[in-house]
Amino acid sequence: MADAAAAGTALGPHTNKKRVDTGQKLSALKYTGETPPVKESEVSGTLVCRCFCPSCGTANSLAPPGDPAALPPCRSCGKTLPFQSPGAVAPGGAVTICPFCGDDKLYLVKDFDQRIGCLIVAVGAALVPWTYGLSLAVCALIDWLAYRLLPLVTVCYICATKYRGAPLNPDHKPFDLLTAQTWEARTLNWRKLHDQSAD
Secondary structure, three states, X not given: OHHHHHHHHHHHHHHHHHXXXXXXXHHHHOOOOOOOOOOHHHOOOOOEEEEEOOOOXXXXXXXXXXXXXXXXXXXXXXXXXXXXXXXXXXXXXOOOOOOOOXXXXXXXXXXXXHHHHHHHHHHHHHOHHHHOOHXXXXXXXXXHHHHHHOOEEEEEOOOOOEEEOOOOOOOXXXXXXXXXXXXXXXXXXXXXXXXXXXX
């Protein structure tokens, strides 16, 4: 009995330690729905926005203007980009109002081109007959790495303008479909208004 108790005592701490470590690893993999903490490396210090011209739909990447009298033109059609709130973002500050449409309906998303993601999934699915499903596992690994490594950016629900290089606003949450549907009418009205004003 003494030997068994001694053996149990010797094995006990190691066994418990392994269980705790395993539990910690599993809990780290659970999705909590919270926005991941911002790393300093994710903030470049230079704010750049990617907005879409309401006249021709071309994407323009530029620094938001600070002067209402000096609005930049679209790189494709040459018409003035209708920034509604130029100078809304203070230097080094977080985005609280979209300078392009002037709205405050913003969310956070990983800075990843969805078209590339769809292409990766399509390639993985096409290779299934030759890889016996391993290609799908590789695609899942790539998706996981992209989620972990790529930084978060701020996006506007109304005009879809994307903001990179600014500190993230803690009040902003990940994309929510219900919220997007709630503001869909405002999105359509904004596009219609500026399509007409651009003519």
